Amino acid sequence: MPLIDPARSLLLVIDLQVRLMPVIADGAGVIANTGRLVAAAEMLDVPVLFTEQNAGGLGPTVPDLAPEPGTALPKMSFGATQAPGFLDRIGDRDLVVAGCEAHICVLQTALGLLEAGRRVSVVADAVGSRRPENRDAGLARMAAHGAEIVTTEMVVFEWLGTARHPRFREAVKLIK
Numbered sequence: 519m520p521l522i523d524p525a526r527s528l529l530l531v532i533d534l535q536v537r538l539m540p541v542i543a544d545g546a547g548v549i550a551n552t553g554r555l556v557a558a559a560e561m562l563d564v565p566v567l568f569t570e571q572n573a574g575g576l577g578p579t580v581p582d583l584a585p586e587p588g589t590a591l592p593k594m595s596f597g598a599t600q601a602p603g604f605l606d607r608i609g610d611r612d613l614v615v616a617g618c619e620a621h622i623c624v625l626q627t628a629l630g631l632l633e634a635g636r637r638v639s640v641v642a643d644a645v646g647s648r649r650p651e652n653r654d655a656g657l658a659r660m661a662a663h664g665a666e667i668v669t670t671e672m673v674v675f676e677w678l679g680t681a682r683h684p685r686f687r688e689a690v691k692l693i694k
Contacts, residue, residue, distance in 0.1 A: 528564065528565045530616070534618060555673060605634065645657070
């Protein structure tokens with residue numbers, strides 16, 4: 519099924535950490551759109567998993583998005599699929615991916631997920647890199663290998679499915 523099904527989805531938020539985000543091009547926009555995705559996921563019962571790359575060096579997830587203490591998956595490998603226990607934590611769900619950096623950790627995670635046979639939707643307006651050309655190259659490479667490139671609004675409206683959804687008005691407020 520080409521639509522993103524909320525019953526099969528997991529929102530994966532990769533490495534939006536306090537020491538990294540100040541150097542990310544449009545970091546505030548990446549955080550804002552990821553916040554919209556997290557809020558929509560929580561509203562629509564879509565599980566969310568955060569990762570933190572080398573938290574000792576890059577710090578925890580930014581306070582605006584901070585997951586429950588102890589729930590973020592720590593990792594040292596750039597690709598989350600290499601982190602112990604990662605594939606067990608995501609189960610057989612389709613992945614909606616946000617995070618940083620698009621050309622390193624997001625790219626290597628997406629490629630690992632695709633290699634594992636997973637459906638991957640990368641949210642273009644919720645991923646970032648220090649330099650826009652690296653972000654664009656990362657998105658292009660992920661698309662070339664089979665990841666779907668989507669936007670925050672696409673994900674939220676596909677998760678809703680209909681204007682008759684009981685949480686429609688509430689979810690639309692996240693976008694406007």
